[in-house]
Amino acid sequence: MNQHTDVLHDPAHAFMPYPKVPVPQAATGPLAGLSFGVKDLFHVAGYPTSGGQPLLLALLGVQDRTAPTVQKLLAAGARFAGKTVTDELAFSMNGQNAHFGSPVNGAAPDRIAGGSSSGSAAAVSNRLCDFALGTDTGGSVRAPASHCGLVGLRPTHGRVSLRDCLDLSPSFDTCGWFARDVATFARVADVLLDADACVLPRKLRVLAPTDLWALAIPAAQDALLAVRNRIEDIVGRATPVIAAPGGVDPPYMHYRHLQGYEAWQTDGGFIRRFAPPLGPGVAQRFAWCAEVTDTQVAQARAFREEFRARFTDLLGDDGVLLLPTMPDIAPLANEPEPSLDDYRQRALRLLCNAGLTGFPQLSLPLARRAGAPLGVSLIGPAGSDRSLIGVAERVAAAWQES
Numbered sequence: 037m038n039q040h041t042d043v044l045h046d047p048a049h050a051f052m053p054y055p056k057v058p059v060p061q062a063a064t065g066p067l068a069g070l071s072f073g074v075k076d077l078f079h080v081a082g083y084p085t086s087g088g089q090p091l092l093l094a095l096l097g098v099q100d101r102t103a104p105t106v107q108k109l110l111a112a113g114a115r116f117a118g119k120t121v122t123d124e125l126a127f128s129m130n131g132q133n134a135h136f137g138s139p140v141n142g143a144a145p146d147r148i149a150g151g152s153s154s155g156s157a158a159a160v161s162n163r164l165c166d167f168a169l170g171t172d173t174g175g176s177v178r179a180p181a182s183h184c185g186l187v188g189l190r191p192t193h194g195r196v197s198l199r200d201c202l203d204l205s206p207s208f209d210t211c212g213w214f215a216r217d218v219a220t221f222a223r224v225a226d227v228l229l230d231a232d233a234c235v236l237p238r239k240l241r242v243l244a245p246t247d248l249w250a251l252a253i254p255a256a257q258d259a260l261l262a263v264r265n266r267i268e269d270i271v272g273r274a275t276p277v278i279a280a281p282g283g284v285d286p287p288y289m290h291y292r293h294l295q296g297y298e299a300w301q302t303d304g305g306f307i308r309r310f311a312p313p314l315g316p317g318v319a320q321r322f323a324w325c326a327e328v329t330d331t332q333v334a335q336a337r338a339f340r341e342e343f344r345a346r347f348t349d350l351l352g353d354d355g356v357l358l359l360p361t362m363p364d365i366a367p368l369a370n371e372p373e374p375s376l377d378d379y380r381q382r383a384l385r386l387l388c389n390a391g392l393t394g395f396p397q398l399s400l401p402l403a404r405r406a407g408a409p410l411g412v413s414l415i416g417p418a419g420s421d422r423s424l425i426g427v428a429e430r431v432a433a434a435w436q437e438s
Contacts, residue, residue: 048140050158051118057082059102065113066227070220073120073159073168077202078103080119087202088122088152090135091312103200105169105211105228112227117165120155124318125303126171126204128152129179129380134315138369143185144408147366148376150180153214157184160214167215167224173204174295175387177212178399182411183366185401186214187221187428192418193394196228205298208291208391218400218425218432225425233419234353236427241355242267244274247284251386252360259405260360263412267358267402270434271427274358277350280343284385287343290336291388296325297333316373340392347393351417356427360386361399361411389415396421400428402435 046053051073059080062068076086079099086093102110110116121136123129131154132138141149142161149158153170157180160168170177172190181188189212196211203209213228215221244264249257268274280287300322306312307322314322351357363382367375390397395418399411416424 046164048142048158048162048164049137050120050139050155050162050164052076052086052121052136052155054083054119056118059110059116061110061115062113065111066223067109068113070113070166070223071115071117072109073117073156073165074106075153075156075168075170076119076122077126077171078106078169079200080106080116083119085202086122086136087126088124088133088136089312091310092125092306101200104197105199105201108227109224117159120153120159120168123152123154123176124315126152126173126176126202127299127318127321129175129383130317130376131157131180132315132369134318141184141366144183144366146368147408148183148369150183150366152176153180153212157181157186157188157214160184160186160216163216166220167213169211169213171198171201171204172210172212173208174291174384174391177214178361178387178397178411178413179383181214181399181401182361182409184214185409186216187218187401188212188214188399188411189221189225189421189425190390190397191229191421192396195396195419195421203302205295205302207298208295218428222425222429225422229422232422234417234423236356236416236420236423237354239354240272240427241352242272242274243277243350243355243357245279245357245359246276248279248359248386248389251284251363251382253364255405256360256364256410259403259410260412263402264358266435266438267412267431270431279357279389286339287388287392288381288385290339291384291392293328293332293336294340295391296321297328300325300328317377344393347389347395348417351395351415353417355417356424357413357415359413359415361413362386365405365408365410394418396424398424398428400431
């Protein structure tokens with residue numbers, strides 16, 4: 037591991053260039069010897085919080101408190117490596133911040149890292165720290181995990197504290213993290229997760245949602261096929277199912293309306309009052325959010341309840357969905373904004389399912405295509421996060437043996 041010592045000489049552009057301030061940690065603990073980055077949405081005493089937006093950075097300034105989730109890691113002996121770059125107001129999936137730059141994908145430097153936890157994924161994939169905190173609202177841990185060849189979790193909604201962390205869409209916001217290997221990832225899980233409300237049995241019902249697999253481009257499906265077969269050899273043959281009987285577009289649109297409404301409630305006042313310059317794509321998304329109607333929100337809330345109930349019945353307490361994390365490998369960094377937005381909309385049709393249900397989704401870096409990583413995911417029942425990681429530990433052990 038390369039020790040991260042100076043954010044001003046950060047070749048991956050992963051860390052915010054804040055002056056270094058001592059952050060006390062426990063001398064011993066289950067995470068002793070590990071270093072971690074923190075997405076610049078979480079408050080850390082002695083450091084500013086920017087949310088990826090310069091005017092917000094000026095307004096918020098240096099913080100006098102540390103988010104409880106960060107404090108848990110410090111108390112477990114982990115060393116704070118720095119605040120990591122986030123996409124502007126955490127409202128992008130590209131990993132390109134118009135104000136603070138674009139973190140470099142350590143697994144495919146010519147491709148985007150993915151956002152909005154781009155700096156955290158870059159820091160881990162470039163070996164500048166051992167693990168890093170991110171947040172996932174619409175895919176902001178899962179997407180960069182897939183793009184950068186990392187293990188990444190979107191936990192059950194509300195499972196890991198987001199106190200003293202900037203909101204985007206509170207009914208979707210979650211705190212996840214990245215690591216390069218399952219063993220390190222599981223060590224962090226044992227610190228951040230309490231006991232599972234739903235403990236998955238060893239004998240699982242593996243379900244393959246054919247409608248979601250179809251969202252991956254054919255070349256990505258081909259690259260994932262051998263990985264899918266190997267996972268099925270380890271944990272059980274998959275039964276084909278349909279995740280969204282009414283088609284993949286309704287969940288996507290209802291998710292967008294709910295997320296957009298909440299994002300405008302969170303940031304609309306700041307945007308209206310100060311008219312901050314917003315980067316490409318971000319400005320357009322917030323303008324769209326401002327137009328979401330009360331009727332659309334009411335319909336979306338009703339849809340979410342029905343969708344969640346169906347997923348609860350589908351998975352029970354012993355089922356996991358096996359699916360592609362993203363529709364393809366990361367786009368090239370020089371792709372034009374319209375192409376990146378097309379990719380984002382396709383990806384959201386895959387990613388919105390865990391968001392709408394609030395269920396945990398774990399992305400594993402097991403496939404490659406064209407020299408770049410491609411993740412495969414497991415979605416488990418609500419509250420099954422730690423045992424879902426246990427499934428990943430079984431898969432990783434079998435992978436190493438073979």
